[in-house]
Amino acid sequence: MTDILSLYKGQTVKDLPTPSFVIVEDKVDANCRHMLENVSELARETRSPIKFRAHIKTHKTIQGTLKQLGVGLLEKPKDAIVVSTLMEARSILDYQEKVGKSIVKDICFGIPASVPSILPQLSSISQRVESFRIFVDNIQHLDNLVNFGRTAGDKKWSIFIKIDMGTSRAGLPNDSTDFHELLKKLMSPAVSEVAELYGFYAHAGHSYHVHSIVDAHKLLLDEIIAVNEAAKTYGRLHPEIDVKSLTLSVGATPTSNSLKIRDELQLNEYIRTKLVGSLEIHCGNYCMYDLQQYSTGCIEKHEIAGYVLGSVWSAYNERKEFLTNTGVMTLTRESSDIKGHGLCIPTGQIFKSDDLKINWYVDRVSQEHGILRQYQEGDDEVNGEAIAPLKLDQQIAVLPQHACIVMAQFPYYFVLDKNGKVSDVWTPFQKW
Ligand SMILES: Cc1ncc(COP(=O)(O)O)c(C=O)c1O
Incomplete structure (x- = not known):
């Protein structure tokens, strides 16, 4: 979004409007680099070509x-x-067609x-990218594909069967009757044709x-055992198929x-031998x-790369609470074992690469405003510091509960470089 960028480029957090969403670019880079390194280490240790899909x-x-795929980081960036x-798919392809580059080759x-x-839309997207994969988890999906025929470019549909990991979120359990029926039908002449x-x-x-x-x-x-067992079942039902060619994602x-x-749990051994x-x-x-x-205990707070920037608008001295302009429209009602709707840090800590000091949290949210409360003694997140007093009109940075849902509330994100200045504005492909 160039007009926003030209307004704010080179400015610091204190110059930004609130509420807004800010991204610390160095942290995103580090998070992306670490994940790519973990995957390539796994490939090296197991001597297997482990693929990556962002x-x-x-x-x-x-x-x-681009960052997730390692563009500018890896000699050969990922492309899936x-x-x-x-x-999201159409916007990535629009961009690639506009700049004449094909970075993403597999969607x-x-x-x-x-x-x-939906099949006509899927078919037309499939024509614009080298490989396009769809999820199938119902036998009728296969009938629908047969009725539709091959995709617009006369390519066969490339199918991932979605496995339910026991959460009933999407997919089929790999030991269910429906799953077996689906696998059997996959090799029927009508389905194999398309x-x-x-x-x-x-x-x-x-x-x-x-x-x-x-x-x-x-x-x-x-997860690995579930997809592996699914592939073995498929191999048993269709001995003529070489299951080695299957991707287990x-x-x-x-x-x-x-x-x-x-x-730790002999993962490498399982990958190498089973x-x-x-x-x-x-x-x-x-x-x-x-x-x-x-x-989840898998990361530290300072690795969180995006914050909701808000402002303190009022104070209630007797009940020791503050009102901010960060309500449900910015923080959403997502939750976790970390209490409240977001943890609050002074904006000066945004760039810290070690332990963050949390003194406040968003306890309650209304549509457009939130109420901050102090962590009480004994709360996990107090780091032994005196409670930092807040002032009216002061900016705060809120660590969101669920970045995917929170970021979807913002029309653009301010990206901050290592000097704390706005270096870019990213515009998301929102909605459908
Ligand atoms: C089908 C599918 N794959 C992968 C992911 C990525 O999960 P995460 O964001 O936890 O890495 C999601 C997240 O919702 C998903 O729905």
């Missing part, structure tokens, strides 16, 4: 996507993404949607509720983060992080 739903921007809306639509009203199986996809959404990296790692192993930010302790297809790690939120991720 989910871009958290920021929904070109700039964030997952999207949560067709708007997966991360929601099962093979229904007649579609081919690319692999199995698992996402342990419940990993957001763990409290330690070891527990996240157990769920990573569960796993991940969520906590489970992917747990690659930091990758050999995996029948080729592993792909997919994740998204890790580029920003938030309090939900902090509550």
